[in-house]
Amino acid sequence: MEQTPRGVGRGRISGAFMVAGLIAAAGLLVYLGRADTIHALSYAGRLLGGFLVLAGLVAFTAAVCVVVDRFLGHGTKYTTAIILFGVLAVLGAGLMLLAIQLEEYTRWLWGWLGLIVWSGWALWELLHRRRAWRDITFRRNFAAIASVTALITVANFVYTQIYTPYASPLTVTLSTEIGHIRKEKNTTYVGVTFRLENTGKVAANIVGASYAVSGVNWNSTYQTPRNVKQWDEEVDTDGLTDLHTYADKPEPYTVSLGLLSAPFDSDLGPGQKYTQEKIIELPTNAYRAIWVQGEAYLLRKDRMLQSNPPAIYHSRMGKGEKAPEWVANYAHLPSDSAYIRYTVPVTYSNEILNLTRKRRNVTLWWMLGTENTSSLAPLVASLEPVGEERAEPSYSEWGQVLERYGFTYLASGATEAVL
Structure with a gap:
């Protein structure tokens, strides 16, 4: 053979x-x-x-x-x-x-x-x-x-x-505008306009957008300048306090807040605008001024895409699960604050990234506060690997998320008008 x-x-x-x-x-x-x-x-x-x-x-x-x-x-x-x-x-x-x-x-x-x-x-x-x-x-x-x-x-x-x-950076602006104010005997009506505008070439998915309207009061106006000791008593630990020489520190109280769009339900293409107008009712003579501000979280549509409808959890209807401590701290609210949580799984912009990156969820927390608190910045969001949604993202991790996936936070700043 x-x-x-x-x-x-x-x-x-x-x-x-x-x-x-x-x-x-x-x-x-x-x-x-x-x-x-x-x-x-x-x-x-x-x-x-x-x-x-x-x-x-x-x-x-x-x-x-x-x-x-x-x-x-x-x-x-x-x-x-x-x-x-x-x-x-x-x-x-x-x-x-x-x-x-x-x-x-x-x-x-x-x-x-x-x-x-x-x-x-x-x-x-x-x-x-x-x-x-x-x-x-x-x-x-x-x-x-x-x-x-x-x-x-x-x-x-x-x-x-x-x-x-x-x-191709994501260039979206968020602005607030206080319009006509009409006073009647018992009620004051304030017109407010919120506007999201995409001025760039990249489409965005609106993860969540909210607004807050606060009535503002201060106790006294003085004829002589106030001293440093009086100022020192009004300084907040966050270092963001406005100190006034001739008036007490303003005390805001949230009189209206809400979502400008359903979470994960709206897109903003290049050149598009998203506008909402609202009428806010206040008791006449209850407040000296009004503050209005908005905020939003966005995702670049050329980087990530949600793969399913959001899962919704309401703290008052569930098992009493508290929001993570870092979320409450970020919103400057007590840890037992009421909230609504929206969680959505996302996919990446291409199949290569789907294989080379961990599976992630976008989680949006709408913080509602407690009976004795009110919030001016009720939205908190994160983009974390599956199973790590409650973990606090580090500063470096947050920077990488912004860079890789175009996960963006917008704030309009406070617009103020005297009533």
């Missing part, structure tokens, strides 16, 4: 392993690229998806060439070049995916490492054991093609992952 030479058997085993690796890499790259080419939220994401599809097709073509070369014995200098180019494409894709993955750990890290390790073995097999470089007679042209392809891929990667997030 004729024995199969040891070298031939080893070559077929390594060939089968190379075919399996190329087909597996091709399937993964085409899956990722096809999903992003169709569903990515930005043009840059779709362009990157197209490159991954192309790399996957090159890897599949290389697998066919391995079969032709190793098992059918009809290999040529062109099949060798295609095999080498396919392995380089898989290596480049693996390195690119690993670079994205390094910012955050998920289990897919091992998949990208597998692509890189397999590519390293395949290059060693081709260049060291089989001397494939000698079989390619057009080495200069091959090197030029490989170099240009690598440069284009790197440029596209830098454009989609680094340049684009900074080149």
Whole structure:
């Protein structure tokens, strides 16, 4: 019985392993690229998806060439070049995916490492054991093609992952305006307008927007200047107190608050405005002035997209679960304040990020205070990994969230009018 030479058997085993690796890499790259080419939220994401599809097709073509070369014995200098180019494409894709993955750990890290390790073995097999470089007679042209392809891929990667997030900032403004004030014997009517305007080129999802109207009183107005000791008694620990030389510190009391839009239910495209007008009723002569302010949380629509309707929890209807301490502190309210919590799972702008980033929820807390308190800034929101929604985000983490996902907080500032 004729024995199969040891070298031939080893070559077929390594060939089968190379075919399996190329087909597996091709399937993964085409899956990722096809999903992003169709569903990515930005043009840059779709362009990157197209490159991954192309790399996957090159890897599949290389697998066919391995079969032709190793098992059918009809290999040529062109099949060798295609095999080498396919392995380089898989290596480049693996390195690119690993670079994205390094910012955050998920289990897919091992998949990208597998692509890189397999590519390293395949290059060693081709260049060291089989001397494939000698079989390619057009080495200069091959090197030029490989170099240009690598440069284009790197440029596209830098454009989609680094340049684009900074080149198109989210520019939305929130403003409040006090309009006509009409006084009657018992009731004063105050017209208030709230306006969200997108002046940029990036669409935004309104996570939540709220307003607060406060009546303001102060006890006395003095004819002589007040001294530093009197001022010192009125300084708040937050350091935001206005100190008046001829009047007591103003005491605001919230007379009206509410949401300007249902949470996670409104979008604001480039050039669009969202306006609400309200009439606030107050007892005549009850307050000396009125303060109005609004606030909002936004998400860039080219970075993240909510995947389900919000889950709603009301503290008065549930099991008495208190808001996290950091949320109450942020809103300057007692820990036993009433609240409504909205939680929404979100997906990222492309399939690559969905695999290389942790699953996250956007959580919006509408803080309602207690019977003896009132709040001027009732909204608190966070974008945290699933299961970590109650954890307090650090300052550095919050900065990364703003940078990566365009999660933005807006405040109109207080608009004041004398009644």
